[in-house]
Amino acid sequence: MIEVIAFDADDTLWHNETLYSENQEKFQRLLLGYRDAQWIAKKLYETEIANLKHFGYGVKGFTLSMIETAIELTEGRIQGVEIQEILNFAKEMLAAPVEVLDGAREAVEALAQRYPLTLITKGDLFDQETKIARSRLGHLFSHIEIWSEKDQESYRALFAKHKLDPARFLMVGNSLKSDVLPVLACGGAAVYIPYKTTWAHERESEPQLWEQGYYRLEHIGQLPELVKGLK
């Protein structure tokens, strides 16, 4: 018996990874005079991962990592005007329209009539808050949680705070690492709805489909039907 349904936001309710990919491509084009695209992508990814412990997730950290990568791979020859372009990418990303995924609004609206819904996102507080506002989905959620990391510890703290039995909790998201595996490990249920691309850092191997509490859907539009069956 499910009592609370929680949703991830980025790439579960609205497009996000595409924005990062597009800006990474712009970044690669900007630096093509110095290095080839593949090398630039590899270096950027390494810098991002090394900087997670300093900056956490989100556009601002990504931008600082782009700038650092640009300096490193040009051996300091990068020009101020080129770095200004990277800053412009950041401002565009932070103001970009939030495109809700096909069928997401309808699925959330349908479930909000029968369950208290929680939104659980990871990343930068300011950025996530403005995305929730731009998505016009925020009012459908009775709780909104913005975490710096989505791991077992964070989910356990949520269960304790709301005196919630994990067995009655269903998490819906596109990241095995952040939305599915930690929830299953706590004894909760999770629906994995893959997005068309996954950031390398979030890749994990998929649980077996017969594993207790694990579900997989191709499309969020199928979610209300699945939840009906869980009753």
Add this chain to the structure above:
Amino acid sequence: MIEVIAFDADDTLWHNETLYSENQEKFQRLLLGYRDAQWIAKKLYETEIANLKHFGYGVKGFTLSMIETAIELTEGRIQGVEIQEILNFAKEMLAAPVEVLDGAREAVEALAQRYPLTLITKGDLFDQETKIARSRLGHLFSHIEIWSEKDQESYRALFAKHKLDPARFLMVGNSLKSDVLPVLACGGAAVYIPYKTTWAHERESEPQLWEQGYYRLEHIGQLPELVKGLK
């Protein structure tokens, strides 16, 4: 009758503004070859304020604003190696030891025995969480709130969420703009404890000392005594 006491963190429980001032000075020294220190400070402040709507508060936004200022005031002539220095400032700031203010630990420990304490900070989620951890004060608080903005609306949402009567709420902080004025406007009580410096953006004129619910202390060590008197 006070039932809940909430504390601001930066410059109320631990030093923070000094870290920004020190790094602003390093930034000025880095660019002295291009412009005089006062001009650099003025330009940086303008950029920071203009960027608040993109980046919110915190070290990462401050760093992006330093980089943007450096590019602008050198008309793009800034070198990659100099920008790398600015990135290094950011990493040092994010890893800097958190220096708890004299008497803050003792005051919080004393009050934690008699009241549920809440910590309410503004800024970058990841940065604030790691500062709370580094301060070793987190366990003294029953709730921790990290907001992107501390205004009347955010305080009202807190009162509603915890079904709290504002008249039984006391906020302690160093910012008139974020900790004192919005709480008084909601009908709560507030103790203003000025820090030695205040970021220009946070400056506001002080309420009259006879105003309902308004208190001012010179030192956080005086707080337990003041609270005793409020009973």
